[in-house]
Amino acid sequence: MCEYHEILDFKGAKARLSYSDNSQLHFPAHWHEEVELFYICEGISHIHVSQTDYCLRPDDLLIIGSKAIHAIDDQQNNRKIMLQFHPSLFNCVLNDPDISKFIYNFYYSTQKYNIDTTPLLTFFEGLKTLDHRIQSPLLVQSKILELTHHLYKNYKDKCSSTHILNNxxxxxxxxxxxxxxxxxxxxxxxxxxxxxxxxxxxxxxxxxxxxxxxxxxxxxxxxxxxxxxxxxxxxxxxxxxxxxxxxxxxxxxxxxxxxxxxxxxxxxxxxx
The missing domain is CATH 1.10.10.60 (Homeodomain-like)
Structure with missing residues (x-):
């Protein structure tokens, strides 16, 4: 990384799916416009976001909000799925005020969840079978929309904030x-x-x-x-x-x- 503000290159797409497999990942503090999601498959991962340290274990999902300062400092081998996408991916649905509020709460702030619902576990198991080296940009974007649908169904009632976009x-x-x-x-x-x-x-x-x-x-x-x-x-x-x-x-x-x-x-x- 040549500068603190990381510019992610998705080669024309709005999203990227990648894996960290049996490796210790170390990346110094940085930020980018894109939202970043980490789902832990095996082992433990340590991620520092703003002023909070997160210790992530299997089936933990960490959503790092757009523009949040974050660093990765894994001390042991682990396996994790990483999804990165630009918030503009959701422009087509932000005219719905309920969805707009939900998107803001999930993707413009940082939150940790332990995935304990069958649809979400099934979703991430499905991601493990995808070959990220030959992934279609449309497929990755559709998977992020699918994940957002599952999160919306399971967690929308916990979003009590009145955050709105373009205030x-x-x-x-x-x-x-x-x-x-x-x-x-x-x-x-x-x-x-x-x-x-x-x-x-x-x-x-x-x-x-x-x-x-x-x-x-x-x-x-x-x-x-x-x-x-x-x-x-x-x-x-x-x-x-x-x-x-x-x-x-x-x-x-x-x-x-x-x-x-x-x-x-x-x-x-x-x-x-």
Whole structure:
């Protein structure tokens, strides 16, 4: 991987199916637009997403949301199925508000499930028989749609969030952060930007994004910092302040929460 923002090449398709068979997979912290699903067939896999460590065992399914920072650090051999797809795969069904809400909750956030229903177990057993080297893009896309159907049937009642796509207030907030992440951004500032009270904005943002505004801002700054670490020789201290952190101590602490490495260690791993 040449840069922190990984660009996945599906060769014109919107999805990819692959396998990790009896191997220890190590991949440093990165992010991409695509959603990524890991289903564990055998053994144990360790995956770090944002600030959470997941220990995955057989029949565990981990859905890593679009743009989430994640790393893989397997300590032992395992077998797992990996599905990657761009969220635009579902554009044809997002006009249904219930399905749109469900897609957002499943594919724009990170969640772990233990598969204990027969249709889902049968589905993943079927995936094991596919030869991923000669897979048809249409077949892979159809399998992801089939999986989403099974998840929708089994887990839709657990989706209580009111997340929606293309929310104009959230989009305005995201654009403001993109334009001003280097500077000090307070709750008062951002609430004023969208003409809401600070208290209402705090509840509104958490309700629609699933995380606090502070968490969103920190993660955005970490993504920018990692690009600097990979693409430039700028000193770590300068990167910290350039990306809006108020001290190198704070930067190092937050960076390690998201990547499990210090900034210097991360730069060293990818420059080997």
């Amino acid at each position: 104009p207030i959230i989009q305005q907030v995201e654009q403001f952060v993109a334009n001003n992440y280097e500077a000090v951004i307070t709750l008062d500032m951002i609430a004023n930007e969208v003409n809401l009270s600070k208290y209402y904005f705090t509840r509104y943002f958490k309700e629609h994004k699933g995380i606090t505004f502070g968490q969103y801002l920190r993660e955005y700054r970490i993504k920018k910092a990692l690009n600097y670490l990979i693409k430039t020789d700028i000193a770590v201290t300068e990167i910290a302040y350039t990306c809006g952190f108020d001290s190198i101590k704070t930067f190092n602490r937050i960076f390690k929460h998201y990547t499990s490495l210090s900034p210097t260690q991360y730069r060293g791993v990818l420059n080997r």
